[in-house]
Each structure stands twice: as structure tokens, then as C-alpha cells.
Amino acid sequence: MPSPDEATRRLPVARATRFACRRCGDCCRWRPVELTPAEAERLERDGPAALGRLGPVSATVRRRGRLLRFLRRRADGACIFLADPAECRLQTALGAEAKPLACRTYPWEFVPRSAAEAPPLLAASFTCSSVARAEGEGLTSQREEAAGLLEELEAASRLPPAPTPAFARALRYPREDLERLCELLLAEFEDARRPFPARALVAAKFLDLVAASRFPSLRTPTTRRQLDAFHEGIRAQTERGLLRAPTAPPSRAQRLLLGSLLARACRPEPPALATASGLRRAAHRLGDGLALLAFWAGSGLVQPWDRARRVVLGTVRRTAPRADPAAPCADAALTRYFVAKLSQPFLYAPHHALRTAQASLGLLLRVYPMALLLARAACLARSGTEVDASDYASALRTIDRAFARTAWDRGALGRLRARLLGDFDAALALVPSCAAPPPTPSAA
Numbered sequence: 094m095p096s097p098d099e100a101t102r103r104l105p106v107a108r109a110t111r112f113a114c115r116r117c118g119d120c121c122r123w124r125p126v127e128l129t130p131a132e133a134e135r136l137e138r139d140g141p142a143a144l145g146r147l148g149p150v151s152a153t154v155r156r157r158g159r160l161l162r163f164l165r166r167r168a169d170g171a172c173i174f175l176a177d178p179a180e181c182r183l184q185t186a187l188g189a190e191a192k193p194l195a196c197r198t199y200p201w202e203f204v205p206r207s208a209a210e211a212p213p214l215l216a217a218s219f220t221c222s223s224v225a226r227a228e229g230e231g232l233t234s235q236r237e238e239a240a241g242l243l244e245e246l247e248a249a250s251r252l253p254p255a256p257t258p259a260f261a262r263a264l265r266y267p268r269e270d271l272e273r274l275c276e277l278l279l280a281e282f283e284d285a286r287r288p289f290p291a292r293a294l295v296a297a298k299f300l301d302l303v304a305a306s307r308f309p310s311l312r313t314p315t316t317r318r319q320l321d322a323f324h325e326g327i328r329a330q331t332e333r334g335l336l337r338a339p340t341a342p343p344s345r346a347q348r349l350l351l352g353s354l355l356a357r358a359c360r361p362e363p364p365a366l367a368t369a370s371g372l373r374r375a376a377h378r379l380g381d382g383l384a385l386l387a388f389w390a391g392s393g394l395v396q397p398w399d400r401a402r403r404v405v406l407g408t409v410r411r412t413a414p415r416a417d418p419a420a421p422c423a424d425a426a427l428t429r430y431f432v433a434k435l436s437q438p439f440l441y442a443p444h445h446a447l448r449t450a451q452a453s454l455g456l457l458l459r460v461y462p463m464a465l466l467l468a469r470a471a472c473l474a475r476s477g478t479e480v481d482a483s484d485y486a487s488a489l490r491t492i493d494r495a496f497a498r499t500a501w502d503r504g505a506l507g508r509l510r511a512r513l514l515g516d517f518d519a520a521l522a523l524v525p526s527c528a529a530p531p532p533t534p535s536a537a
């Protein structure tokens with residue numbers, strides 16, 4: 094392994110993120126594994142022996158004019174090298190170094206920072222069960238190993254460029270300004286003196302005010318002071334009970350948008366789709382459309398992560414136990430997720446597919462109602478009577494698989510979605526209907 098130099102050894106890390114590989118093998122079952130050309134060549138030569146049978150171990154596809162190589166999958170969708178329960182045949186036969194870079198780096202993510210020469214920030218994906226459950230040590234203790242892998246990724250040109258979102262359409266702030274916004278939000282979510290719902294309320298009101306102000310720049314000393322004053326003022330008003338979460342039900346458009354987000358989160362792409370034919374991909378898209386209609390109608394099927402049973406969204410809403418966002422297990426999970434995302438900062442994660450920070454931040458706020466609803470689904474799927482920490486971990490894994498990987502704000506419909514996502518207050522208006530069953534007629 095290349096020895097990391099001094100700069101990369103000092104990799105900054107996303108806060109509130111813990112990880113320790115539990116050797117569950119889960120990541121080998123759902124993630125398509127893309128190979129570098131050198132890896133594809135090496136594995137075609139050495140892989141069949143590790144596998145114990147002849148035949149190609151990778152598949153090639155053309156996507157947008159580029160030839161991509163992926164490891165083949167078994168009929169059940171798992172990697173062909175996975176031996177049950179969780180043994181990698183490549184590692185067993187040839188050592189850990191023989192595994193593709195995509196396997197050795199998961200679940201770490203490297204997020205570029207503003208200064209071009211600064212090493213990227215080390216984060217981790219909540220799709221990993223260990224990260225979602227906050228098991229193991231913080232990322233600081235893993236910097237050295239990650240730094241070595243970063244060098245390999247750089248040498249193989251596997252670090253995609255960071256996206257550069259505008260704040261909103263026709264409102265382009267430089268990256269430092271957006272990072273300042275994220276810092277203020279981060280400070281809010283890290284302040285554990287108040288429960289999560291109070292912190293989310295401050296964040297939503299603050300962002301609504303920033304969006305409405307349409308400052309031409311956030312950099313000038315005056316606007317910086319104003320931003321601080323907005324934040325402090327909203328905080329003080331919330332503490333005195335002068336600002337409250339919306340009590341009016343969300344608009345129909347906002348409910349439809351939530352249905353779309355849930356459909357995307359609950360219907361992830363099967364890993365074999367990465368190398369599937371155009372016809373199969375088109376069939377999957379058609380299935381996406383049908384799932385969307387089902388979620389809009391409230392009858393979509395939810396397959397919570399780590400749960401064997403699927404549940405119907407409408408049944409979850411009506412019968413699953415309520416989720417209290419201020420309860421310790423909910424507060425801890427939601428705080429962890431928001432702090433991890435805002436300290437990255439997630440807007441510049443290479444997989445981030447949204448063009449505006451306003452829509453991205455609105456999407457992040459919608460993780461709040463979605464996590465409550467999906468945690469209830471996970472509880473119902475295990476026939477539980479109380480939503481617990483494992484249900485929130487399941488919900489966060491489900492959400493993070495789709496989070497920001499979908500280009501929600503592209504195309505004609507995308508503009509409408511971006512506008513809806515940019516309504517921060519509306520994200521909180523969705524919380525009551527996601528957190529608890531609807532009141533019975535006698536209780537209403």
C-alpha cells in the first residue's frame with residue numbers, strides 16, 4: 094500500500110460519523126462494483142481461479158460514450174465473488190489487496206474542499222449498517238488507512254470532480270458563501286441543549302429567511318452580520334415560543350413530492366441494472382413510474398432495510414406505532430445524520446446530483462419526516478410495538494441510498510420540484526402526518 098504523505102494523513106473528517114466493518118457482507122449484495130481498466134484486466138486473469146470456475150468475471154457497458162466495466166452479479170444480485178455468509182473469495186484466495194478499489198474504499202467518501210490544494214474531507218455513507226448505527230470509532234482514527242486509498246483513487250483517476258451548485262436559479266454564491274451557510278446550520282444541529290424538532294425549526298425558518306432575502310452576496314461584512322443576526326433572532330424567538338412549526342397540513346403538491354422521494358428511496362436500482370440492456374433499463378424506468386403512482390396513491394410497497402417483510406405505505410401511516418422525534422433514539426439518529434451531512438459539506442460530494450443548494454438543503458430537511466415514516470415502517474415490518482434505534486438506522490440506510498443521487502431539479506418538471514424543495518417550512522409541515530397515525534374520528 095502506498096504510504097500516505099503528511100498532507101493526506103491530516104484528512105479532515107465528517108463529524109458524528111462512526112464506522113467499524115462488521116463483515117456483514119451487505120455491501121456485496123446491493124452495490125454495483127465498477128472496476129478500473131487495470132483491475133478489470135487483472136481480475137479477468139486471476140479471478141476465475143479465485144472463483145473456482147472459468148468464465149468472465151466482469152461485464153462491459155457503454156454509458157454516455159464511455160466504456161465501463163463492472164463485476165458480474167449472481168442471479169440473486171450479489172457479487173459473484175461473495176461466498177455465503179459474507180466471505181469474499183477474492184480476499185480469501187489472493188488477499189485483501191486483490192479486491193477492487195470500489196470495495197476497499199466503501200463506505201468511505203472523499204468530499205473535495207474549497208481550497209484546491211486542501212486534501213478532501215473524509216466522510217462515510219449511511220448506507221452502511223455500521224455507519225447508520227454509529228458503531229465503532231470516529232473517522233479520525235481511520236484517516237491513515239483512508240489516506241492510502243485516496244492516493245490509489247487519485248492515481249487511478251477515480252475521484253470525480255465536485256459539483257458546484259448555485260444557491261438558487263439565478264442566484265450564484267461562491268462556494269465559501271455556501272459553506273458559511275452550512276456552518277451556521279451545523280452549529281444549530283450540533284447544539285444538543287434543545288431537542289431535534291426545535292433545532293430543525295430554527296434551521297427551516299433561518300433558511301426561509303435567507304432565501305427570501307435574496308442577498309446578492311453572502312460575503313460582505315454586512316450580510317455576514319445579517320446572517321448571524323437572522324440565526325440568533327430566530328433562535329431567540331423559537332425559545333420564547335414565538336415561532337412554531339407549521340400547523341396547517343402540507344399542500345397537495347408537497348405531499349406528492351414526498352411520495353416521489355419515498356418511491357425513489359424504497360425502489361433502489363438493483364445492482365445488476367448497471368450492466369443490463371437498454372430494454373431492461375427501460376422496463377425498470379417503467380416500474381419506477383408505476384411505483385411513483387402507487388406511492389402517490391398511498392399504496393406503495395416499502396421494503397425497510399434489515400427487515401425481511403415488506404409493508405404497505407398506507408398501512409404504515411394508519412397502524413404503525415408513532416415516532417417521537419424528540420425521543421432519545423430518534424434525536425440521536427437524526428442529529429447524527431444532519432451533523433454528518435452538514436460537516437462534509439454534502440453539497441460537494443461527488444455523487445450529489447442537485448444543481449441548487451436551496452433544493453439540496455430542502456431535500457436534507459425532508460429526511461426528517463421521511464426518517465420518521467420509514468422508521469415506523471421498519472418497526473411494523475418486525476411487528477414491533479415501539480420504534481427503536483434499529484428502526485431509525487434502517488430508515489437512514491434506506492434514505493441515504495437515494496439521497497441526492499437523483500437529479501430532482503433537472504428538466505421542466507425539475508424546476509417545479511426544485512421550487513417545492515426550496516420551501517423549507519413545508520418540510521416541517523410534513524412531520525405530523527409522518528410521525529403518527531391519523532387521529533381517529535372520535536379523537537378528532
Ligand code: SF4
Pocket residue numbers: 120121126164172173174175176180181182183184192193196
Ligand atoms: S469483490 Fe469481494 S468485497 Fe467486492 S463486492 Fe465482491 S465479494 Fe464483496
